[in-house]
Amino acid sequence: MLTDREIRALKPKDKPYKVRDGAGLVLQVMPSGSRLWHYRYEIAGREKKLSIGQYPEISLVEARRAREAARELLRAGKDPSVEKRVQKLAARVALGTTFEVIARAWHEEQRQRWTATHAADVLGSFVTSVFPALGRLPLSEITPPMVLVVLRDVERRGAIETAHRIRQRMSAVFQHAVAHGWAASDPAVSVQRLLKPVVRGRQPAITDIDRLRQMLRDADKMPAQPVTKLALRFLALTVVRPGQELLGARLPEIEDLDGPAPVWRVPASRMKVKTGDHVVPLAPQAVDVVRALIRFIGPSGILFPSARTTRRAISNNAIGYLLNRAGYHGQHVPHGWRAAFSSVMNERHRLDRAVIDLMLAHVPKDKVEAAYNRARHLERRRELAEEWAGLLLDGLPGAAEVVEGPRR
Template sequence: MLSDAKARAAKPRPKPYKLTDSNQLFLLVTPSGGKLWRWNYRYDGKQKCMAFGAYPLVSLADARGKRDEAFTVLCEGRDPNVAKKLKIEENIEAGRQTFERVAREWHENAKSQWAKIHAADIIRSLERDVFPSIGGLPIAQLTPPLVLGVLREIEARGSIETAKRIRQRISAVFVYGIAQGIVQSDPAEKLGAVLKPLRKGRQPAITDLVPLRKMIIAAEEDYARPITRLALRLLALTAVRPSELRGARWDEFEDLNGKLPLWRIPSARMKGDLDRKDEIDGDHLVPLTPQAISVLKALWPLTGDGPLLFPSNRHTHRPMSENAIGYLLNRAGYHGHHVPHGFRAAFSTIMNEWAERNGKDHDRKVIDLMLAHVPKEKVEGAYNRAAYLPRRRELAQVWADMLSEGLPDPGLLVDLPVKAIGSRSRRSVPARVESDFRFPTRRHAA
């Protein structure tokens, strides 16, 4: 039998020669000094030879192990050389079956059961949060720690619910892969138990000014109806409740061409008890800043011929969907991190902090009035709504100036893509209004 010492000591000769080992294994020494492991066997009545690599990269012990593995395959009635080639092809194909490739196949197969917007949301969430990390890896080689690492990155930015949804989608991809015979198990299946629990109670909101601006820009750059983008901007500027914004009517706005533009939300549309809804002077007054007026000017060519500022896409006599702004924030990656109602928390937090440093007496009370928080004393509430209106207008301007820094002009939001990335079609919109545009006074008399 061949020993390792004999293999090391073998010198080249003018012609190739063999150093034999047991069971047809031998070391072929070439004139150039190469030492190659070979194994002879018979299959289907024919003499064949199989290569196991070069010595010393493949040791004597390794060569014997390869011979034994090949002999086992031969005993099963298969040609070891053919089995080796098939295994190589299988490994190459497994490398081609990346997570992204399988995920896109899964999405293409399943998207017919979803609404178009939901289907677009799903693939965009994978493109944004999953593919950059593990999309290029073979799906069969992914492990629970690798998948958990992706989900932890999502949690780190505060998107707890998004992480849970992404886990479900990753798991669905693996289930599809199992059915196709591409993978054997689902490493995402049990990860739900170790993800952070959802926050309960207060609705999620970004209450720092710079991240808040960043979120608005990201959402406005995403695909959406221009009306939805403008609704998001006006909601951020006015901090009204989303339900009050959705139902906004053009005839609620006063003095839009004047120096003291105002949005008078009828008490009947306000959240509150029956006393407030029945109160004659219970309307909520929202002073409008130049930034808010710019939003209305961009919106007028789109919806100014109807009663509602933000009508439904299908039924112009009905308000836009209560989920439209929320879905826009979700698509931008802020699901579980900021909701439409969160602009009120942002306004309250940021403006109260500003008032503590720069404000006047009673500014905290004024800020509460701007949020339409009903005072306990009914008479005091009616008085404050009138007496504090000038200060409310000043604070509204402070908020608008801080919030709007770095944000694009509202008119530019009309021209951004309406449909998802990859769609060739664009929805036509009316031309942007001129800078000297004036609202028709007949519709907006004070």
């Protein structure tokens, strides 16, 4: 058996030569002076060689341990060289199974079934809240406490519901990895009950038509960007959802603007409920808003462009901030226009509940409503839209005057 002193005393020769430690462990001395450990063994009648490493990086003791580990594999009927290649492959795969790599792969698979807005929201939540802390870690190293730390940071921002959504998305990524053999478990599933509960309540909405009218009047008097004031008025008249349904609007979606039956066709891709395009009949007051907006619209066609660039719409919060500054914080939110319209118009037209639901693009509750012919009831919807506009803007200035009001 070799000793360290004997190994250090070995001198290089013109050709490689070997010295044996025993039980198949061999040290090969190269003409360059380097010394390489090998384990020689026989499997299925064939002699094979397993490279262990270079001395002194791999010491004599470590080389003997590697030899014994290889002999254990042989006794178990396994080929040490094959097992080494498998381990190397597993290590390379592990380098590619960081949370960010797998999360992006999962997102790429899923986004085909999502709207562009939702896909961007999902990826954005990872980029903002998860990747900075966990993105570079292999999935196998991520534990439930680490997941909880990330989610607690989101909770501290006051975004309780967002924390729950991010946990669900993280869990989906881990389940995706488990199914592909890249992870053994889902550490996000065990922290679900530890998050703060989401307290849901009705979004504040004024439902008295006189107070709604006064709110618009107060908002018109506030120093604000004209586009924000016009967006508030258009939202109030069309009662669409205030996110991408409204702020994703583009001028080409407005059809027959100068004709007798103007409509706004909201693409299905921006709708919460994917039942086709949502056709919104435009009352004359809504048409006036569009005409007042044209001077602000750039080449992109975005209907409610930001004051900084016409290539981007105003922010999701702009309308809400305007209402807050006008004194309606906690009383009415942008989404509240839908409740206001439903309350006022259902009270006035009890037999038109299904038509009013169509105007709000609500989810059909049964097959009868699902089969409701939207085109056939377009004229009735137009009548209700014009009635609503008349009630809401009675005595208020036109859209052109709103543009000339006080600015920020």
